[in-house]
Amino acid sequence: MYVTAFSLSLPLIVATSLALNANVPATRFNKYVVINTPVTYFEAWRGCQYYGQQLASITTREENEILRELLSKPEYINHTYWIAGTDIGREGQWVWITSNEPVVLFTNWGHVGPDDSNIQDCMTVGQFADDRTLWDDVDCEKMFHFICERIPRKPVSRYH
Incomplete structure (x- = not known):
């Protein structure tokens, strides 16, 4: 079954699963969600938004280690991810x-860094066999x- 979101077809994922439920606090075990549907970068960006998440930003060594654990699972080994x-x-x-x-x-660029080619403007992980968390710039x-990331929720105060 497919859901159309902004003219993007994504497989229907059960919204009550821990990984996609916005009301469940993020932990190291559910911070990132892999969507195994090949799409363009901007379709991935909008796809994460559709699920109430955001495209993953890896901003610390700790987050990179969580990503490393995720990408080491057998079902994720042979793919590249936005x-x-x-x-x-x-x-x-x-x-x-x-x-x-x-x-x-x-930063965690593969090789010496981004190529800075005029058509390689978007970031992926998973392309380097020696370290699947290394970044690459591609078309x-x-x-x-x-890979989507759960958006941190700010506590809501009942008092103003």
């Missing part, structure tokens, strides 16, 4: 599309699976 990094706004100036924050505090129109 994450939230992009320099589509200004070539060579990488930001997380989900926050518009620069990618500077933690945003390529089709890859994607």
Whole structure:
């Protein structure tokens, strides 16, 4: 069964699952959700939003280790995944599309860094066999699976 979201067809995922339930606090065991549907970068961005999440931003070594655990599972070994990094706004100036924050505090580029090619403006993980958490810059129109991240919920005060 498929749900159409912003002209994007994604497999229907049970909304009450712990991984996609926005009311369940994020832990290291459910922080990231892999969506095994190949789409373009912007379809992945909108797909995560459809599920009440955001495309994953890996901003610390701790988050990278959680990602490493996830990508080491057998069902995720042979795929490349979109994450939230992009320099589509200004070539060579990488930001997380989900926050518009620069990618500077933690980086994990494969090889020596991004190629800074005019068509390689979106970030993936999973392409390097020696370390699947290394980042690569690729053409945003390529089709890859994607990783969503649970959006941290701010506590709601009943008093103003």
